[in-house]
Amino acid sequence: MPAIGALFAFNVVREDPRIALGSVAVAVALLIAAMIAVLAAWIQWMRFTFHVEGGALRAEEGIIVRKSTRLTPERIQSIDTKANLLFRVLGLVTVDIQTAGRGKEAEVSIPALTESDARELAAGLRVRHERLVSELGAEAVVDIAVMPEPQAPTTSHVWTLTTAELAVVALTSSGGLIVLAAIVPVVGALMPVVSEELPVELADALTLGPWIVILGILAVAMVGVAWIAGSVGTALQYWEFVTKRTDDELRVERGLLQRNTRSVPLDRVQAIRLVEGPLRQMIRRVTVGVDSAGLATGGEFGPTVLHPLLTAQESRRFCDLMVPGHMFPELRRVPKRARRRYVIRAIALPMLVAGVLAATMQYGWLALSIPILSSGWGLLAFTDAAWGISGDVVALRWRTFARTTALVRRRRVQSVTVSQHPLQKIAGLASVSVRVAASPMTAVFQVRHLDERDAIGIVEWVSEGVERTEKWTSVTV
Amino acid sequence: MRPDPSERIDERAVLVWRIAGASSALMPAAAAGAMAGLAFMDLVPGWSFWLAAAVTVVVALLSVAIVPRVRWIRWRYEVSEDEVYLRHGLVIRKRTLIPMTRVQHVDTKAGPLLRAFGLSTVTVATAGGEHEIPALSDEVADRLRDRIAVLARVTADVV
Structure with a gap:
């Protein structure tokens, strides 16, 4: 900027010396601003210090307001690294450390570390099992102690995405559909404008024909562009996608322009x-993700994708290897008497809209096809709704747009709620929702219209699993 | 079938909710007043006043006379050593179970209205969101908060 400003000033001065002073002043101001920016960045960098002592991270930052953070490994939910194009060329990464807190950003974000330093930092922050055992007693860490303690963490399982798989992921990503969804209203808004601008004489069938063809081609082209754009975006995100499991953590690496890694203990x-999004479901593929508490980086909410393209069978083996302890319960569908509730729920709003359209517009009756389509959707949602419990794991499956199956271990259930409205009570049905800690705050997994005894059964199952120990004797309340 | 939670919330909650409900009827009442004035000046047809008045009466009847009592009847809670169990809901009836080991922190809070009646709300927070037990008498709320805090601390667990 200052360089351009100076050049600009020089040219102007040559042609008209009278405004030389003003130009020079502007150039100087720009130069000073740039210097201040560089200086501020440099001071910020100078003032940012961190070190690992006794397994805990200590970070000090801030120029005027000093922020000092101390973070023990026990509180860390995940460690992410990200590197944009510039950082990648320089071999640098930004390390974000997530805790279960509810801040808007990562608890600690360490910019511009070399890759080896970042690896060293992550290794230094790994929970040390011996220390945990000595502090909490062997029983408390039995869950993680079953895995042998490594000296240096070794990668035990690696899954990658082949180029062909990447292509499939990109083409079937809902990214394209999201872009499409953004474009459709624009087209919809343009349509009346275009049709109103048509002179009345042109509005007969002969001349209207080409217009409709042109609009049709335009719409198809827009959808095509949206789809390609979404696919390219997805391909860039999932470029060289690798999931690894070491003894005590999951690690996902991905991205072409911006290379991200995420480690979840x-x-x-x-x-x-x-x-299973509709497109992926058609080719019988599943995306596997895990929820961990704490906010994801870069506004990336929701679960961490471990693998975007597995068959149902592969996904079981994958989960067995990558996230042991989550067995797949046998799923039971919701009772038949729930079916019409799903259908009514799906068509209620479309019916209303279609009714209004049919009553007010010339070809409004065409809108009646919407409730017919959405009743199919309701039937699908009914078919997909299911639940199952096996030992320590509850599975809930439901469909909103995509079909989702959630597997939650009992000790990860934050709360469970059964809700029942009067009509459900008459039919002996109830909805169940399970809350777990997730990113950014909470994930609620809900299945509607279970048999009410089954719904209460899930509550009982959670209640039975509550850790009961003898320490109660020491508590007087 | 799991038995209902044993404890009821404070009965003064009914009165508090009635007052809160009455204030929610103020909006339609103001609208009815405005309509009366406008109808008197022949700016709007007379039936618009009657409509606003009818809405006011229905809202007032529901939010003052019926809802608070029913809501109080529906509210039950129970805190055992291992879990917090809640049952509530006016139309949609909910039962919520919170394992004690999942409780992160517990607060009491009271707005001006609750304070005037010596009532407090207990908030139980987990890593999966917050749950409230509304309108307990201050002593009960304080005791409950301390009790849950102790029970939750004993079973403290990382998320």
Whole structure:
């Protein structure tokens, strides 16, 4: 900027010396501003210090307001690194450390570390099992102690995405659909404008024909562009996608322009989600993700994707290897008498809209096809709704747009709610929702219209699993 | 079938909710007043006043006379050593179970209205969101808060 400003000033001065002073002043101001920016960045960098002492991270930052953070490994939910193009060229990464807190950003974000330093930092912050055992007693860490303690963490399982798989992921990503969804209203808004601008004489069938064809081609082209754009975006995100499991953590690396890695300690996994979007479901593929508490980086909410493209069978083996302890319960569908509730729920709003359209517009009766389509959707939602419990794991499956199956271990259930409205009570049905800690705050997994005894059964199951110990004797309340 | 939670919330909650409900009827009442004035000046047809008045009466009847009592009847809670169990809901009836080991922190809070009646709300927070037990008498709320805090501390667990 200052360089351009100076050049600009020089040219102007040559042609008209009278405004030389003003130009020079502007250039100087720009130069000073740039210097201040560089200086501020440099001071910020100078003032940012961190070190690992006794397994805990200590970070000091801030120029005027000093922020000092101390973070023990026990509180860390996940460690992310990200590197944009510039950082990648320089071999640098930004390390974000997430805790279960509810801040808007990562608890600690350390910019511009070399890759080896970042690796060293992550290794230094790994929970040390011996220390945990000595502090909490062997029983408390039995969950993580079953895995042998490594000297240096070794990668035990690696899954990658082949180029062909990447192509499939990109083409079937809902990214394209999201872009489409953004474009459709624009087209919809343009349509009346275009049709109003048509002179009345042109509005007969002969001349209207080409217009409709042109609009049709335009719409198809827009959808095509949206789809390609979404696919390219997804391909860039999932470029060289690698999931690794070491003894005690999951690690996902991905991205072409911006390379991201995320490490989630295995004992911080709150739930597994198997998501099947409509396109992926058509080719019988599942996306596997895990929820961990704490906010994800870069506005990336929701579960961490462990693998975007697995068959149902592969996904079981994958979960077994990558997130052990989550067995798949046998799923039971919701009772038949719930079916019409799903259908009514799906068509209620479309019916209203279609009714209004049919009553007010010339070809409004065409809108009646919407409730017919959405009743199919309701039937699908009914078919997909299911639940199951096996030992320590509850599975809930439901469909909103994509079909999702959530697997939650009992000790990760934050609360469970059964709700029942009067009509459900008459039919002996109830809805169940399970809350788990997730990113950014909470994930609620809900299945509607279970048999009410089954719904209460899930509550009982959670209640039975509550850790009961003898320490109560020492508590007087 | 799991038995209902044993404890009821304070009965003064009914009165508090009635007052709160009455204030929610103020909006339609103001609208009815405005309509009366406008109808008197022949700016709006007379039936618009009657409509606003009818809405006011229905809202007042529901939010003052019926809802607070029913809501109080529906509210039950129970805190055992291992879990917090809640049952509430006016139309949609909810039962919520919170394992004690999942409780992160517990607060009491009271707005001006609750304070005037010596009532407090207990908030139980987990890593999966917050749950409230409304309108307990201050002593009960304080005791409950301390009790949950102790029970939750004993079973403290990382998320």
